[in-house]
Amino acid sequence: xxxxxxxxxxxxxxxxxxxxxxxxxxxxxxxxxxxxxxxxxxxxxxxxxxxxxxxxxxxxxxxxxxxxxxxxxxxxxxxxxxxxxxxxxxxxxxxxxxxxxxxxxxxxxxxxxxxxxxxxxxxxxxxxxxxxxxxxxxxxxxxxxxxxxxxxxxxxxxxxxxxxxxxxxxxxxxxxxxxxxxxxxxxxxxxxxxxxxxxxxxxxxxxxxxxxxxxxxxxxxxxxxxxxxxxxxxxxxxxxxxxxxxxxxxxxxxxxxxxxxxxxxxxxxxxxxxxxxxxxxxxxxxxxxxxxxxxxxxxxxxxxxxxxxxxxxxxxxxxxxxxxxxxxxxxxxxxxxxxxxxxxxxxxxxxxxxxxxxxxxxxxxxxxxxxxxxxxxxxxxxxxxxxxxxxxxxxxxxxxxxxxxxxxxxxxxxxxxxxxxxxxxxxxxxxxxxxxxxxxxxxxxxxxxxxxxxxxxxxxxxxxxxxxxxxxxxxxxxxxxxxxxxxxxxxxxxxxxxxxxxxxxxxxxxxxxxxxxxxxxxxxxxxxxxxxxxxxxxxxxxxxxxxxxxxxxxxxxxxxxxxxxxxxxxxxxxxxxxxxxxxxxxxxxxxxxxxxxxxxx
Amino acid sequence: xxxxxxxxxxxxxxxxxxxxxxxxxxxxxxxxxxxxxxxxxxxxxxxxxxxxxxxxxxxxxxxxxxxxxxxxxxxxxxxxxxxxxxxxxxxxxxxxxxxxxxxxxxxxxxxxxxxxxxxxxxxxxxxxxxxxxxxxxxxxxxxxxxxxxxxxxxxxxxxxxxxxxxxxxxxxxxxxxxxxxxxxxxxxxxxxxxxxxxxxxxxxxxxxxxxxxxxxxxxxxxxxxxxxxxxxxxxxxxxxxxxxxxxxxxxxxxxxxxxxxxxxxxxxxxxxxxxxxxxxxxxxxxxxxxxxxxxxxxxxxxxxxxxxxxxxxxxxxx
Numbered sequence: 066x067x068x069x070x071x072x073x074x075x076x077x078x079x080x081x082x083x084x085x086x087x088x089x090x091x092x093x094x095x096x097x098x099x100x101x102x103x104x105x106x107x108x109x110x111x112x113x114x115x116x117x118x119x120x121x122x123x124x125x126x127x128x129x130x131x132x133x134x135x136x137x138x139x140x141x142x143x144x145x146x147x148x149x150x151x152x153x154x155x156x157x158x159x160x161x162x163x164x165x166x167x168x169x170x171x172x173x174x175x176x177x178x179x180x181x182x183x184x185x186x187x188x189x190x191x192x193x194x195x196x197x198x199x200x201x202x203x204x205x206x207x208x209x210x211x212x213x214x215x216x217x218x219x220x221x222x223x224x225x226x227x228x229x230x231x232x233x234x235x236x237x238x239x240x241x242x243x244x245x246x247x248x249x250x251x252x253x254x255x256x257x258x259x260x261x262x263x264x265x266x267x268x269x270x271x272x273x274x275x276x277x278x279x280x281x282x283x284x285x286x287x288x289x290x291x292x293x294x295x296x297x298x299x300x301x302x303x304x305x306x307x308x309x310x311x312x313x314x315x316x317x318x319x320x321x322x323x324x325x326x327x328x329x330x331x332x333x334x335x336x337x338x339x340x341x342x343x344x345x346x347x348x349x350x351x352x353x354x355x356x357x358x359x360x361x362x363x364x365x366x367x368x369x370x371x372x373x374x375x376x377x378x379x380x381x382x383x384x385x386x387x388x389x390x391x392x393x394x395x396x397x398x399x400x401x402x403x404x405x406x407x408x409x410x411x412x413x414x415x416x417x418x419x420x421x422x423x424x425x426x427x428x429x430x431x432x433x434x435x436x437x438x439x440x441x442x443x444x445x446x447x448x449x450x451x452x453x454x455x456x457x458x459x460x461x462x463x464x465x466x467x468x469x470x471x472x473x474x475x476x477x478x479x480x481x482x483x484x485x486x487x488x489x490x491x492x493x494x495x496x497x498x499x500x501x502x503x504x505x506x507x508x509x510x511x512x513x514x515x516x517x518x519x520x521x522x523x524x525x526x527x528x529x530x531x532x533x534x535x536x537x538x539x540x541x542x543x544x545x546x547x548x549x550x551x552x553x554x555x556x557x558x559x560x561x562x563x564x565x566x567x568x569x570x571x572x573x574x575x576x577x578x579x580x581x582x583x584x585x586x587x588x589x590x591x592x593x594x595x596x597x598x599x600x601x602x603x604x605x606x607x608x609x610x611x612x613x614x615x616x617x618x619x620x621x622x623x624x625x626x627x628x629x630x631x632x633x634x635x636x637x638x639x640x641x642x643x644x645x646x647x648x649x650x651x652x653x654x655x656x657x658x659x660x661x662x663x664x665x666x
Numbered sequence: 667x668x669x670x671x672x673x674x675x676x677x678x679x680x681x682x683x684x685x686x687x688x689x690x691x692x693x694x695x696x697x698x699x700x701x702x703x704x705x706x707x708x709x710x711x712x713x714x715x716x717x718x719x720x721x722x723x724x725x726x727x728x729x730x731x732x733x734x735x736x737x738x739x740x741x742x743x744x745x746x747x748x749x750x751x752x753x754x755x756x757x758x759x760x761x762x763x764x765x766x767x768x769x770x771x772x773x774x775x776x777x778x779x780x781x782x783x784x785x786x787x788x789x790x791x792x793x794x795x796x797x798x799x800x801x802x803x804x805x806x807x808x809x810x811x812x813x814x815x816x817x818x819x820x821x822x823x824x825x826x827x828x829x830x831x832x833x834x835x836x837x838x839x840x841x842x843x844x845x846x847x848x849x850x851x852x853x854x855x856x857x858x859x860x861x862x863x864x865x866x867x868x869x870x871x872x873x874x875x876x877x878x879x880x881x882x883x884x885x886x887x888x889x890x891x892x893x894x895x896x897x898x899x900x901x902x903x904x905x906x907x908x909x910x911x912x913x914x915x916x917x918x919x920x921x922x923x924x925x926x927x928x929x930x931x932x933x934x935x936x937x938x939x940x941x942x943x944x945x946x947x948x949x950x951x952x953x954x955x956x957x958x959x960x961x962x963x964x965x966x967x968x969x970x971x972x973x974x975x976x977x978x979x980x981x982x983x984x
Contacts, residue, residue: 127784129709174970181707181780182969185920192917193962200955308913312792319785352804353909356796364789367782368766 077243077326084330085232092228099345101224102296107337108231109293110313114321114329115238116285117314122324123251124278125258126176130187131314133171133194134164134283136306138290140198143206143300146218150211153219157291164287168280176275179261188311195306207299219295227296234292235330238285242326245281249526249535254278255324256512256523263510266472268498268527268575286314309356316359320366322375331375336362423486425450425610426579431480433463433470440466442634443480448579453601453611455625455642457618459655463634464614465507468581472504473497484579498527503572507583507614509564513557517548517567520556524574535574542570546600562593566600573604580604582613586620598624618646618655630654674827679946681829685839687942689900691935692842693915694922695849696894698934701923703866703886706768707780709787710759711894711919712912713794714752718895719902719911720802721748723809741811741834742841745899749845749892756891759790760884769869769883791912798909808906809899813837838900845896846935849889853931862886894919914958918945921965 092104117131141160145151151159175186198204211218221227245251253274256264261271294300304310314329321332340355347354370377424447433441441463448454456464469475471482473494482489484500498504503524512520521542525535543549546566551559556567565585572580585601586594601611601624615621621628621642628645630637632654638645645651697711725732726744735743767782814834821828853859864872865882873879901907921941926933941961948960 125781127781129784129788174966178969181784182924184707184780184784186966186969189917189962189965192913193959193966196955196959196962200953200959309792312788315785315788351800353796353799356792357800360789360792360794360796362789364763364786364793367785367789368763371782 105227108235111333112238113289114317120282123254127184128187132191132310134286135290138287139294139305142291160287160291161284164283168283172279191306195302198302259512265494266504267524322373427483455621458631462631501578503577504581505568511556518552524571528575542573683943683946685835687939690942691938693897694934694938696890697919698931699890710790712916715898716912718748718898722899748895748899752895753888753892757888760887806906806908809902834903
């Protein structure tokens with residue numbers, strides 16, 4: 066559990082218990098069978114929204130094909146009953162199993178895609194299955210009746226029993242969702258959603274977490290589908306694999322509030338009765354009114370409150386309570402590992418330097434081309450333990466490409482790179498991070514919606530720490546960079562300098578042995594620059610090894626022990642700062658031939 | 667299968683692939699303008715196709731305004747007339763809905779606004795489909811022309827094989843080519859075309875150059891809608907359709923656009939032709955119900971194996 070999750074979770078569970086009880090009480094008094102059906106459908110679609118929310122809300126992997134799982138659940142339960150006489154009590158778990166399996170089969174290829182390609186591909190799966198079902202002749206399958214074993218086959222005389230089961234299932238789903246939201250699972254998903262590359266560079270295996278979320282989501286989806294089939298007693302490919310089914314999940318969640326456990330519940334509670342009532346009252350004059358209402362609902366929400374009702378209302382309330390809220394939040398900063406001089410604690414026991422004689426990082430004849438352009442060409446250099454190496458060079462010299470190759474964002478064409486003798490190339494970005502390489506980016510890649518502390522915890526989780534250690538380490542890393550006062554502020558509210566420091570803290574939280582800093586000083590004013598340089602100098606004093614890219618020589622002269630100068634992808638010069646800036650080739654690269662001629666004259 | 671029949675089937679699949687493929691190509695150009703230029707994932711593109719079909723249907727059916735053109739010319743002129751109507755519709759949709767979640771507003775924002783675009787266009791799609799059911803009814807209709815049941819007969823050729831060229835599809839094929847050529851000239855040689863391409867390439871820079879990017883996008887969205895609507899009007903001469911027809915074609919369009927390479931408008935045309943071929947050839951070996959499933963599988967393979975398309979390339983900067 067994450068920091069502060071305990072009371073948080075208890076409060077949510079309390080709300081859940083009260084809401085469920087009230088809802089069930091209300092359901093007791095509904096006599097009309099059509100309204101009883103609606104009472105059942107609300108939790109059903111809410112649960113389907115919860116399922117979608119785990120993948121697409123928290124994880125940001127937008128899926129318009131969630132009907133795949135819904136339909137698989139529905140058809141499994143129905144066909145197992147028709148052909149084997151299997152009770153839904155077993156059919157639904159079987160459907161969940163198949164739903165999880167389908168999630169793996171769908172996820173393996175599809176997670177290679179991002180953004181809109183992912184969304185489009187997900188759309189194709191249920192439609193392909195729909196046509197296959199039609200081809201196989203399952204146009205309309207009805208469930209047989211088993212009057213003698215009514216209970217065993219979930220045949221209830223009183224439709225309110227289905228409402229009860231639906232609410233219980235929803236409670237289960239909400240609890241699963243809450244547990245995810247408050248654990249490293251949820252934090253990993255949120256980080257991936259906000260910036261996948263940064264999450265990878267912080268040591269998070271994005272593919273794995275996305276796959277886990279799809280499996281959980283797929284199983285929940287199949288569960289809802291199976292139960293839905295049992296309630297309606299008949300399935301058709303369109304009614305369970307159709308676009309409107311996928312849309313239901315998207316619509317209720319977006320309307321209610323994306324990436325919040327309450328979003329789907331709120332959305333379903335408002336939209337399902339509205340659409341169903343309209344359909345019943347006006348359906349014969351205006352067929353399809355339900356779809357029109359859904360369409361209008363999601364467009365309106367997107368334009369007016371893009372994150373859904375829950376967040377808009379919550380933001381309004383919080384703003385009203387702002388003074389109270391802030392003081393409460395500051396008090397909540399956990400004081401793990403707190404000593405007033407927190408940053409001067411050695412971060413992690415540094416590996417015994419004496420054990421090894423070779424350099425920490427050894428790069429040998431590394432090359433990488435884009436088409437005909439050799440962005441990095443036969444670059445070789447070494448970094449010793451505890452050293453600060455400055456990589457400098459004009460724009461387009463290949464500095465960032467070099468970092469991208471080193472931490473696995475790009476592959477190398479030739480050459481090798483070793484960290485403490487271990488090969489780094491050919492590994493995934495998160496694997497390089499776990500070897501002990503922290504990285505910051507030229508353009509800060511933060512998780513803007515998450516608080517600063519959570520941003521940094523992502524780095525600690527990436528290194529595989531337990532919850533307790535991760536919180537302690539992240540707090541300590543924030544102290545190391547002097548940001549501990551802002552731990553609970555959302556990262557989106559920080560200044561440029563603070564963001565740079567936060568990114569540095571995130572890299573530190575993974576206890577790296579080597580830091581790759583990409584233009585950490587870019588865009589900073591003179592004083593801000595000095596502040597960051599002071600932090601870096603303190604890190605060096607603690608024994609941290611740093612490789613930093615800059616193109617402003619000035620700042621680097623004060624910081625770096627040694628320079629590597631890159632130009633057009635090649636190493637132009639290596640050596641002590643003083644010697645390098647006097648080097649003719651370097652001056653020419655920076656200032657042009659004319660300057661050189663003038664100096665010599 | 668007998669060799670003679672096989673040869674005949676293959677030859678017929680090729681000719682049908684070319685004619686249908688070019689109509690698909692035109693349809694894909696429409697999406698290519700929207701997806702390629704503005705990077706907007708437009709879920710409602712299938713519904714724009716549907717609107718094209720119904721516009722043509724309501725213009726040329728018996729007793730309607732263009733009925734005097736007769737069953738031979740009418741349906742094809744009706745298809746062309748769908749363009750301005752749906753152009754206007756598309757431009758309005760863009761002005762009031764799509765532009766609020768796309769374009770300059772979302773440059774540099776979290777995921778470039780894709781989330782919002784997907785959701786808004788999904789909403790438009792739901793409204794048009796279901797609203798279409800209210801307005802047009804759910805009984806499938808067709809634009810009737812005697813040409814759709816007539817065919818040119820070529821042959822007997824090699825081993826006695828005969829090729830049948832459906833006249834409706836043949837005329838539709840020519841109209842599609844003509845429309846594509848006109849669009850090409852407009853984009854390549856006019857001021858408007860240059861503005862559109864500049865806005866596509868780099869919206870921020872185009873703004874600095876004095877191009878009204880919002881207007882350029884609105885026109886591009888309208889053009890994309892209108893072009894797809896022409897293709898819809900043409901297809902209406904040989905298929906029957908209802909308000910939900912768009913869904914069968916939206917995946918075809920995305921397959922074509924992705925295959926042709928994002929951002930390449932005429933790459934989308936060749937992508938559409940390729941998909942037409944795949945569909946016609948899959949008819950040789952697969953039962954009819956599975957033809958659409960085959961297209962989805964092809965689509966998945968394209969995005970998985972070559973998401974940058976046949977000509978495009980992709981890069982991300984860290």
